[in-house]
Amino acid sequence: MSDRLKQWFAEQDQTPDAQAKSRALDVALNAFDEYHSGDVPKTDKVVTINSEQKKASIDQGLVTSDRPTSDNQPVGRRLMDATLSKIPTTASQRWLYSGLASAAMLVITVSLVMNIGPQVVDDALEGQPSPEQRLAMPDQADHDALAIEADAVTVRAARLDDRQAPELHSPAASRELLRASEERKVAALQQTQELQAIRVPKPVPSLANVHSAGGFSAELADALPQVPGYSEQGRDRFEHAESNPVKRVSQSPVSTFSIDVDTASYSFVRRQLNHGRLPQKDAVRLEEMVNYFPYDYPLPAHPGQPFSTTTTVLDSPWKAGNKLIHIGIKGYQLSAATQPRSNLVLLLDVSGSMNSPDKLPLVKQSMSMLLSRLQPEDTVSIVVYAGAAGIVLEPTQVQDRQTILSALNKLQAGGSTAGGEGIQLAYQLAENHFVKDGVNRIILATDGDFNVGIHNPEQLQGFVERKRQSGIYLSVLGFGQGNYHDQLMQALAQNGNGVAAYIDTVSEAQKVLVDEATSSLFPIASDVKIQVEFNPDSVSEYRLLGYETRMLAEEDFNNDAVDAGDIGAGHTVTALYEITPIGSDSGVYSASRYTQTDPPGANADEYGFLQLRYKLPGESKSRLISQPIQRDQRTEGTLKREADFATAVAGFAQLLQGGKYTGDWGYEDALKMALANRGDDVFGYRSELVQLMRKAEVANDL
Amino acid sequence: MTRDLDAIIRQAQSGDRTAFAGLIDDHYEMMFRFAHKYCGNRPDAEDVTQLACIKVARSLGQFRFEARFTTWLYRLVLNCARDFYKAQHSHEASTWPETAMNDGSEPKVLLHQVLKLVECMGEGFRETLALVIGEGLTHAEAAEVLAVKESTVSWRLHEVRKRLKADVGQIGEYGGGA
Incomplete structure (x- = not known):
């Protein structure tokens, strides 16, 4: 028979779950840090079965008390008195808090399991003899027991959904019942979370998976959109990237970056603004906001070249004297047949x-x-x-x-x-x-x-x-x-x-x-890189707007092994530089006393030289497009409108990032500029942006 | 126990975070496996193991290299499991069959019933069963973990066998293989 038992033991799936493992490791490391930082008094007590049993009997006492039965002892009042009256030392205060927290959490969890409403929880709290009795003798063993209890509760709270989910499935339970119990659960879970915050400074990783119990089906989730058991907040992760700095042309005349056709940032920002709050600064990536919108740039002149490049020079709306160089790229559109x-x-x-x-x-x-x-x-x-x-x-x-x-x-x-x-x-x-x-x-x-x-x-x-x-x-x-x-x-x-x-x-x-x-x-060109060399005779400073995560080293431009962004059929990509022309005092750097200003060279009518490298799909050797950026490359009509709209978006993104370079220019100005340049806006994307700007203005005032 | 392990434990005891993380990483599986055998279901075993990991963090300093580290760990996991069940005994009854039935796999259900039955026999039987039959420890090793005499372990197992045989009727086809 032992063999059979052994076999049963062996047949259990005992591969540890990697997630549970990393969770346990996290929590253990927290405990480890806490222990070694001296938060938990060190003890010489050797863990033996006996001391454990002693502790266990204390646990028993505490747990019996969390049964939600009525109790005549006026403990609740005494507990309150204890809280309000002056507590002699801070140390005992801590015992009190941890005692309260763990006791309350126990009560809440137990009531959750039994599906008891919050009012019952309160009643149960009233009749809670144990924690208060403990307060009278906050010795070491007690503290240990409390700590362990709190941990046990933490873990159990995290599992509540697992436990309850199957019940939700029971065919007997009516929809109404479901809703009611869900609501109670949400309310109680919130309390649990608050209490947990007292005990554990960081959110316990296991909590994150409360909702992942997989208990209720997607259909049920659809039916009950208002009660998402537990929703995570504030755990969105973004990489921090400093805005590109202003650079001196005399020191680094060449700027190289990879194009980026992602749009994720804009949608995320929109979501946050639609909820009436400003997005996290790191969530705002200027180039992704600008590139979210399709622009009406001219189509490629001949099919041999997969995309067209246009450059436009505009006045900077947020800084008088500065100019914006607008670079627009449009990929050719595939017809259904091709x-x-x-x-x-x-x-x-x-x-x-x-x-x-x-x-x-x-x-x-x-x-x-x-x-x-x-x-x-x-x-x-x-x-x-x-x-x-x-x-x-x-x-x-x-x-x-x-x-x-x-x-x-x-x-x-x-x-x-x-x-x-x-x-x-x-x-x-x-x-x-x-x-x-x-x-x-x-x-x-x-x-x-x-x-x-x-x-x-x-x-x-x-x-x-x-x-x-x-x-x-x-x-x-x-x-x-x-x-x-x-x-x-x-x-x-x-x-x-x-x-x-x-x-x-x-x-x-x-x-x-x-x-x-x-x-x-459908990609039409891959590894598209842009390099602009500024002309020191006409430009003193420049700054690339956005593309922080896409910067390349100057030498990477000609290196075909270096990966860069791809352009899909019909994609438009926009990049903007803000420049300070020579002679304008709108720059951020003060003039150098010793740098010689040469007499203007032959190309003084050019702001810079734009180079583009790309590979056709499947090819490994890159092709080069190059064209100068003329000083008087001003445009009217459609292209100007599109460039202005892109500028409005870029300005808006900068404002959301904190407006380091935008001066007095504000949401209202961005809004006006976007409104004036909406154009045809077939899909309504641009009108939506205008609404978002309004929301940002309101959220900003809050 | 190897030298390396000793060294890692000493490092962790002196507050080396990486050493501690490595120690947990290396022993998590063993702790979980044992917890699983004792608890008989995954969610409880995961929680018990997590508690045990926290406890290792707090009481590693008390490990004196007198026993083998694994023996010490078994004892620690066991204590955590006991605490865990004591802390939630008020709803234990409802938890057990539910988790067992949800999975539907037969050995699991049967094992549950056996563990539950053994639990009813009194203190020490369930852990003895998990250590000797489940983990394959010798009676002497189990005795060390449980801090009882070797003869006690043997006696407990004997009692368990007797009881299970007597309960043939209760646990379906189990008796057939006895």
Whole structure:
């Protein structure tokens, strides 16, 4: 019989969950730090079974008390008195707080488990003999017991949803009951969180997964959009990048950067503003805001060159005397007939964290929209990942639309997030069905929380970078907020030659996947780099607006091995420089006493020289476009309007970033400028920006 | 115990964060495995292991190299598991069958029933079973972890066997293989 038992023991799945492990490690490290920083008094007590048992009997006493039964002892009052009356030493104060916190948390958790409303919790708190009794004798053993108890409660609070979720499924429970219990749960969970904040300074990582229990289905989440058990806040991660500084032409006349067609930043900013708050400064990337909008730049003159470049010189609206150099690039548009065949692998995150109306359901909707823009012979396959990755749909031709749609609709969210594994699987699938002369692309839809498998950003990035050589592109669509890992998303898309976009609404999905499907899907030029050499005879200072994360070294421009951004069919890319012409006193540097000013050279009528390098898809040798930027390159009409609008967006982005260079120029000026240059605005994107500017103005005043 | 481990423990004891992280990293699986055997289900085992990790952080200084580190860890995990169940005994009854049934895998359900039955026999039986049958420790090793005599371990296992045989009717097909 022992053998049989042994076998049963062995048959349990005992591989530790990597997420649980890292969570435990985090918490342990916190405890370790706390211990070694002296927060917890060090003790010489040896842990023996006996001392544990002693502690355990104390625990028992405490736990009995948390049963929500009525108790005649007027303990609550005494507890209050203890709180209000002067407590002799700070040390005992701490005992009091930790005692209160852990006792209250216990009561709340227990009541949660039993689905008891907050009012009962209060009653139970009233009849709480133990913590108060402990206060009388705050000795070492006691403190230990309290600490352990608090930990136990922390852990349990994190698991509550796991426990309750199955109950929600019970067919007997009516919708009404569900709603009521959910509401109570939310209220109580908030309390738990507040209490937890007292005990643990940083949010306990395990809390993050409360909602990832995977208990209730996406349908239920749809039905109850107002009660998202637990929503994460303030855990969006952005990389910090300092704004590009003003540079002296005499010291560094050459500026080199890679183009960037991502738009994620704008959507994120929009989401924040629509909630009536200013976005985090790091979330604002000027170039992504500017490039969100399609611009009406002239189309390429001849098809041999995949895109056109135009330069315009404008007056700087925020600094009199300064000029703006506007560089506009427009890729040629593919007609449906010339659209290459595509092999798309949709890599969808179905982890528990995607269980929110603005995540998985929106992903499903977006993906079905995308189908409308594909040719019947194109193939789509679906790989999902949560705790593990799996193929949901083998490559299927788009004409078999129904199969694809039903596979999409079956998806449900639940579990942890093995994003790394998912990416590997998706690449494998894309390679197996590689379409030569076509577009092979993985579209990753996620909220960015990769917490299982390869989740080290550098490692993932390295993997994606190696795979890029095989001709498979990776585009990243970000969803949701609260725990959005922008940095990782950017890194993946940049290294995978893809586009990063952030999808917060159905209309954004429409923009990215339908209206701009061709540019999102079909690259026409890759590794596009821009280099501008300023003319020291006519320009004294310059500053590149945005592109902070895309700066390249001067020598990288001619090095074809250095990766840069890609341009899709019909894409427009805009870059702006703010310059101070020689002789203007609008610069930030004071004039140098010793630098000789040479008499103007032969090219004094040029501000600088623009060079562009790009590779045609599949080629490894770059081509060069170069043209001078004329001093009097002023334009009227459409191009001027487009450049002005881009300037308004760039100004707006700078204001959101803190307005280091914009002086007195404010949201109102940006608004006027954008309003005046809206143009046709077929899709209404520009009108939307105007609304956002209004909201920013209001949010800024708050 | 190897020299290296000793050195790492000493480093961690003196406050070396990396050494401590490495120590937890290396032993997490072992702790979790044992917790899983004792608890019989994953969520509880994860929580117990997390508590145990916290406890290691706090009481590593008390490890005196008198016993093997793994023995010390077993004891620590066990204590955490006991505390954990004591702290939530008020709703334990409702938790057990639920988690067991959700999974649906048969050995899991059966193991639950066995563990539950053994738990009812009194103190020390469940941990003895988990250590000897589950982890494959010798009676002497288990005795060291539990701080009891070796003969006590043997006696407990004997009692468990007797009890399980007697309860053939209660635990379905279990008796068939006995």
